[in-house]
Amino acid sequence: MHNDVKQHAQKFLQKGLRLDGRTLLDYRSVVVEYGAANGAEGSARVKIGDTEVIVGIKMSVEKPYPDTPDAGCLMVGAELLPLSNPEFESGPPSIDSIELARVVDRGIRESKAVDMKALCITPGEKVWNISVDICPINDDGNLFDAASLGTLVALKDTKLPTYDGKSVDYHTKTSQALPLQKEPIEVTVHKIGKYFIVDPTTEEEGLVDARLTVATMEDGTLCALQKGGNHTVTLQDVETMIDIATAKAHELRKAL
Amino acid sequence: MSQLLVQEKEIVVPGETIAEGMDYIPSKGMYRSGEQVKSAHVGLVYIEGKVLKLVPLSGRYLPKRGDSVIAKVTDITMNGWIMDINSAYSAMLPLKDATPEYVEKGADLTKYFTFGDLVFCKISNVTSQNLVDLSLRGPGLRKLNGGRALKIAPSKVPRLVGKQGSMVSMIKKYTQCQIIVGQNGLVWLQGEPEQELLTIDTIRLVEQRSHLSGLTDYISNYLAEKCGPLSDEQHNEQVNDDVQETI
Numbered sequence: 001m002h003n004d005v006k007q008h009a010q011k012f013l014q015k016g017l018r019l020d021g022r023t024l025l026d027y028r029s030v031v032v033e034y035g036a037a038n039g040a041e042g043s044a045r046v047k048i049g050d051t052e053v054i055v056g057i058k059m060s061v062e063k064p065y066p067d068t069p070d071a072g073c074l075m076v077g078a079e080l081l082p083l084s085n086p087e088f089e090s091g092p093p094s095i096d097s098i099e100l101a102r103v104v105d106r107g108i109r110e111s112k113a114v115d116m117k118a119l120c121i122t123p124g125e126k127v128w129n130i131s132v133d134i135c136p137i138n139d140d141g142n143l144f145d146a147a148s149l150g151t152l153v154a155l156k157d158t159k160l161p162t163y164d165g166k167s168v169d170y171h172t173k174t175s176q177a178l179p180l181q182k183e184p185i186e187v188t189v190h191k192i193g194k195y196f197i198v199d200p201t202t203e204e205e206g207l208v209d210a211r212l213t214v215a216t217m218e219d220g221t222l223c224a225l226q227k228g229g230n231h232t233v234t235l236q237d238v239e240t241m242i243d244i245a246t247a248k249a250h251e252l253r254k255a256l
Numbered sequence: 257m258s259q260l261l262v263q264e265k266e267i268v269v270p271g272e273t274i275a276e277g278m279d280y281i282p283s284k285g286m287y288r289s290g291e292q293v294k295s296a297h298v299g300l301v302y303i304e305g306k307v308l309k310l311v312p313l314s315g316r317y318l319p320k321r322g323d324s325v326i327a328k329v330t331d332i333t334m335n336g337w338i339m340d341i342n343s344a345y346s347a348m349l350p351l352k353d354a355t356p357e358y359v360e361k362g363a364d365l366t367k368y369f370t371f372g373d374l375v376f377c378k379i380s381n382v383t384s385q386n387l388v389d390l391s392l393r394g395p396g397l398r399k400l401n402g403g404r405a406l407k408i409a410p411s412k413v414p415r416l417v418g419k420q421g422s423m424v425s426m427i428k429k430y431t432q433c434q435i436i437v438g439q440n441g442l443v444w445l446q447g448e449p450e451q452e453l454l455t456i457d458t459i460r461l462v463e464q465r466s467h468l469s470g471l472t473d474y475i476s477n478y479l480a481e482k483c484g485p486l487s488d489e490q491h492n493e494q495v496n497d498d499v500q501e502t503i
Contacts, residue, residue, distance in 0.1 A: 008402055008404055017453070
């Protein structure tokens with residue numbers, strides 16, 4: 001990031017302001033839309049300011065993993081489309097896209113949001129597989145929070161297709177929803193110098209020293225963490241970041 | 257017999273016939289098809305005697321010789337800099353037009369401008385192949401240190417500048433920010449954080465309401481409301497900036 005921009009942003013942060021006029025812990029406006037794509041079993045469109053992400057869910061019947069013969073599977077994939085940000089390149093998945101997918105995956109998986117056992121059809125032979133696809137349509141920062149919020153909304157939107165024991169008929173959906181038990185929400189807290197901010201724009205993301213993604217449940221229980229960025233954080237920092245994330249997750253929940 | 261098919265300030269779409277007959281003269285953004293004058297953009301038509309003018313409502317910046325633009329360094333070559341001018345074409349700032357100093361062969365050019373630097377410069381030439389040359393020779397042309405750049409639609413630049421720079425100097429007086437407007441739709445500004453944010457809000461407002469009449473009064477009321485009326489001192493103060501705003 002250009003040095004001038006960094007100094008300029010510091011001047012703002014000292015006054016408790018951001019380059020776009022928000023205060024440090026302000027979120028941009030969050031808009032959530034259920035069922036953004038008809039072809040998918042569940043889908044969502046999430047807009048946080050100018051950041052826009054579409055998440056689609058495909059249900060299929062697969063053989064379970066040998067270590068969990070009686071549980072369904074969850075697969076999360078993210079592709080950073082070049083249309084969303086000129087910095088992204090097409091081709092094999094970049095480290096950033098893998099991280100995005102894994103962080104979202106971890107939030108859903110570790111919170112036990114979906115009752116995987118209930119997705120078993122025949123133990124050891126057939127289980128439902130949930131494939132989550134994350135497509136950023138426009139990246140203006142904070143893809144982590146947008147993607148995880150989108151995934152949660154898409155999971156809530158999902159209706160299983162009909163399955164006659166042999167093949168899945170994707171043209172007819174049943175009224176059966178996914179066995180959703182919890183609703184984890186991820187909030188990423190970013191550290192620039194000694195300041196903590198949430199929901200950065202792309203411009204601000206270039207200045208970030210360290211970040212911590214925190215997934216919390218309705219009652220505030222932590223279920224996943226991911227630290228990123230080149231700088232270190234102290235234990236006290238982590239505690240502050242978790243507090244901020246928990247409070248913000250509470251706010252985000254209202255958008256659902 | 258020539259006849260006009262639109263009224264002053266009417267919105268036209270590409271391909272729409274503006275006038276029929278050879279008496280009307282099309283200017284930039286229009287073309288003649290047979291006897292008809294047609295529009296090439298979505299925009300507003302202005303009629304000045306026999307000359308038809310079209311102000312596009314959107315679109316990228318097209319480089320024109322003599323324009324003052326804000327350019328960003330994207331590459332450094334043996335003898336100059338390649339600059340992004342917020343256009344479909346990139347521009348070249350040759351070393352000889354960038355500094356009056358003598359520069360040794362093979363010297364490190366990042367000493368003058370490095371990647372990401374913003375430079376306020378003039379377009380010295382545009383070839384038929386759209387190769388754009390820039391120059392720093394001229395009053396007020398310089399490297400822009402600190403501050404930040406804002407993008408607005410290039411078609412709205414004249415409204416932001418105002419007649420003889422009236423709009424931009426009014427905003428400067430109220431907000432005490434330094435503002436430089438490039439014809440290519442980049443605006444550079446620097447000031448105290450709160451004032452800067454107010455300036456940005458004001459610029460966005462100008463952009464939104466650019467097609468409405470009474471814009472200057474509206475903006476001056478808006479600013480007076482936000483920062484209180486100007487003191488006599490402020491009012492008489494010459495805006496201290498070495499840059500001449502001209503359209």
